[in-house]
Amino acid sequence: MGKAPIKVLITGAAGQIGYALAPRVASGSMLGADQPVILHLLDIPPAAQSLDGVKMELIDSAFPLLHGVVATTDVDEATKDVDIAVMVGGFPRKAGMERKDVMSKNVSIYKSQASALEKNAKPGVKVLVVANPANTNALILKENAPSIPPENITCLTRLDHNRALGQVAERTGTPVSEVKNVIIWGNHSSSQYPDVAHGTVAGKPIKEAVADDAWLAGDFISTVQQRGAAIIKMRGMSSALSAASSACDHIRDWIKGTPSGTWVSMGVFSDGSYGAPKDVVFSFPVECKDGGWSIVQGLKIDDFAAGKLKATGDELVEEKALALECLAESSQ
Numbered sequence: 067m068g069k070a071p072i073k074v075l076i077t078g079a080a081g082q083i084g085y086a087l088a089p090r091v092a093s094g095s096m097l098g099a100d101q102p103v104i105l106h107l108l109d110i111p112p113a114a115q116s117l118d119g120v121k122m123e124l125i126d127s128a129f130p131l132l133h134g135v136v137a138t139t140d141v142d143e144a145t146k147d148v149d150i151a152v153m154v155g156g157f158p159r160k161a162g163m164e165r166k167d168v169m170s171k172n173v174s175i176y177k178s179q180a181s182a183l184e185k186n187a188k189p190g191v192k193v194l195v196v197a198n199p200a201n202t203n204a205l206i207l208k209e210n211a212p213s214i215p216p217e218n219i220t221c222l223t224r225l226d227h228n229r230a231l232g233q234v235a236e237r238t239g240t241p242v243s244e245v246k247n248v249i250i251w252g253n254h255s256s257s258q259y260p261d262v263a264h265g266t267v268a269g270k271p272i273k274e275a276v277a278d279d280a281w282l283a284g285d286f287i288s289t290v291q292q293r294g295a296a297i298i299k300m301r302g303m304s305s306a307l308s309a310a311s312s313a314c315d316h317i318r319d320w321i322k323g324t325p326s327g328t329w330v331s332m333g334v335f336s337d338g339s340y341g342a343p344k345d346v347v348f349s350f351p352v353e354c355k356d357g358g359w360s361i362v363q364g365l366k367i368d369d370f371a372a373g374k375l376k377a378t379g380d381e382l383v384e385e386k387a388l389a390l391e392c393l394a395e396s397s398q
């Protein structure tokens with residue numbers, strides 16, 4: 067007998083990331099080529115027709131692994147018994163907008179959807195927040211879904227991690243599969259610290275393989291930090307295919323595990339490791355095993371890195387305060 071289907075919720079499924087993500091999940095990129103799925107697609111009423119169109123296309127694609135599609139604007143129906151929730155729904159940043167501009171709109175969505183997940187999802191639901199501000203939305207979701215274990219609520223910094231791998235691969239003319247163990251520390255924002263100090267290219271330290279310290283300490287960091295804004299400038303819309311692909315990577319590695327000696331970056335509820343602030347969702351290097359993750363410990367942090375970790379941690383603490391202010395104002 068084949069495996070039982072896994073129910074995967076995608077919120078904001080009529081949007082551009084949703085449109086790129088749903089077929090990847092349905093074709094096995096997230097959970098494997100032998101794992102049937104049932105897709106739960108949520109969007110808001112103004113997008114209902116477009117959402118139905120996505121459902122029609124998924125049916126027309128005849129994905130062998132796709133055992134059902136629920137397309138709905140009802141958050142309770144969407145969250146019912148889901149095993150995995152990929153939270154993409156929200157208002158995206160447009161050209162000229164700062165991430166903080168989208169804060170007040172998005173945090174209230176995450177507060178109310180937290181309650182729906184808590185009420186309806188499977189007890190072990192694994193949650194990945196993609197919508198910005200991703201770390202702070204994940205924090206708000208965690209605060210408002212106390213019965214979901216905090217370790218099951220994460221945010222996407224795998225896109226930044228993959229961007230860092232891509233930059234090093236391009237620079238060294240190496241296939242990206244040979245580049246390992248970069249780290250994204252902190253916030254999914256331009257304050258993040260893309261760190262190559264512990265990474266390798268075909269087994270050689272990245273620093274040696276690149277042989278250009280000025281690039282690594284300068285343009286490499288700013289390119290990765292600013293890549294989201296650069297894509298918005300080029301496309302007039304934020305990254306979608308790379309965001310969808312990275313969301314699949316995040317969930318796949320979380321569930322299936324990371325190869326021994328290899329880590330990935332995930333935004334997780336901080337325990338204060340490496341001097342990061344506690345009680346925020348902070349991106350760390352993590353190893354995944356048996357459906358869980360643990361922060362890689364014992365990496366050496368030099369003064370340069372410590373300064374960058376402090377800056378991105380400070381921003382997350384500020385974002386948290388701003389989010390709580392927005393929620394307090396919206397409840398008045």
Ligand code: NAD
Pocket residue numbers: 077078079080081082083084108109110113154155156157158159175195196197198199200222223225226254303304305306309
């Ligand atoms: P989009 O505007 O194309 O799609 C967003 C969808 O969310 C829309 O269909 C909208 O109707 C829907 N939506 C709005 N409110 C909702 C609600 N309450 N419930 C359910 N759905 C709702 O945007 P997009 O380009 O798909 O981006 C989605 C989000 O992902 C944005 O916040 C964007 O900034 C973020 N993003 C994050 C990363 C990352 O790496 N973490 C990368 C790219 C984009």
Ligand code: LMR
Pocket residue numbers: 158159165198225293294295297304305
């Ligand atoms: C990205 O990193 O591509 C997005 O988070 C950019 C954005 O602000 O939507």
